[in-house]
Amino acid sequence: MAAEKSNANGVYVEEEEEEEEKLKQNKGTVKETLPEVLNRIASSILFPEPADAGSLLRRIKVSVADNAPLIPEASRNSASNVLLWTRRGSPFRALLVISVGTVTFVALTGLLVFLLFFVAATINAILISLLMSLAAAGGFLALFFAFVTAIYIGALSVAIFAISVATFWTIVAVLIITGWIGFIYTVWLVTRKSFGIAKHSLGVTGSAISSYTTVLHARHLRHKDSN
Numbered sequence: 001m002a003a004e005k006s007n008a009n010g011v012y013v014e015e016e017e018e019e020e021e022k023l024k025q026n027k028g029t030v031k032e033t034l035p036e037v038l039n040r041i042a043s044s045i046l047f048p049e050p051a052d053a054g055s056l057l058r059r060i061k062v063s064v065a066d067n068a069p070l071i072p073e074a075s076r077n078s079a080s081n082v083l084l085w086t087r088r089g090s091p092f093r094a095l096l097v098i099s100v101g102t103v104t105f106v107a108l109t110g111l112l113v114f115l116l117f118f119v120a121a122t123i124n125a126i127l128i129s130l131l132m133s134l135a136a137a138g139g140f141l142a143l144f145f146a147f148v149t150a151i152y153i154g155a156l157s158v159a160i161f162a163i164s165v166a167t168f169w170t171i172v173a174v175l176i177i178t179g180w181i182g183f184i185y186t187v188w189l190v191t192r193k194s195f196g197i198a199k200h201s202l203g204v205t206g207s208a209i210s211s212y213t214t215v216l217h218a219r220h221l222r223h224k225d226s227n
Contacts, residue, residue: 031077032070032073032074032077033074033077033078033081034071034074034075034077034078035078036074037067037070037071037074040063040067041063041064041067044059044062044063044066044067045059045060045063082097085097091185092182092185095178095181095182095185098178099174099175099178102174102178103171103174103175106167106170106171106174107167107171109167110163110164110166110167110170113163114159114160114163114164117156117159117160117163118156121152121153121155121156121159124152125149125152125153
């Protein structure tokens with residue numbers, strides 16, 4: 001009986017330890033944020049442990065396979081943390097979050113458009129090079145493809161310049177608008193605070209004048225009664 005009891009207690013303790021470990025893992029997963037996951041991916045690729053050392057492609061594949069499923073949950077955790085941080089602060093904190101988010105969105109949009117242009121131009125250049133190699137016997141055809149390649153390179157350069165300028169000035173405009181909104185809100189807060197102080201000062205002054213008038217009136221009545 002004692003052996004059975006000790007065995008049962010040992011099993012119970014082991015089950016409790018397993019449950020605690022599961023709870024800790026779940027808590028760690030819930031608290032994991034996007035910068036932590038990205039830092040882990042970069043660390044495992046650039047600074048691998050001796051046991052995980054291998055080729056660069058293998059490290060990238062293993063790191064992405066292990067950490068990519070955690071990115072959606074980490075993104076939601078980061079968004080909830082930013083939302084809680086914004087709600088706990090003043091409106092200036094919300095303005096800062098909106099401005100930084102807008103600038104990041106504009107920059108990522110410009111980068112995405114540039115990548116699309118780059119991929120399209122690269123594919124076209126590969127196809128044109130292939131056709132030029134196939135038509136190397138014809139001089140005019142090769143010259144034509146060379147001109148087309150130059151046109152594509154020029155179009156890619158113009159697209160890069162246009163996207164960079166548009167992204168830069170959009171970011172500048174967002175920063176200027178955010179600055180003006182912050183300035184106007186600051187002026188409004190200072191004005192409201194000043195009106196509150198002035199109102200309080202007028203109230204205190206009025207109360208003092210009223211008290212002084214009451215005292216003078218009481219003295220006048222007392223002096224009149226004494227006469």
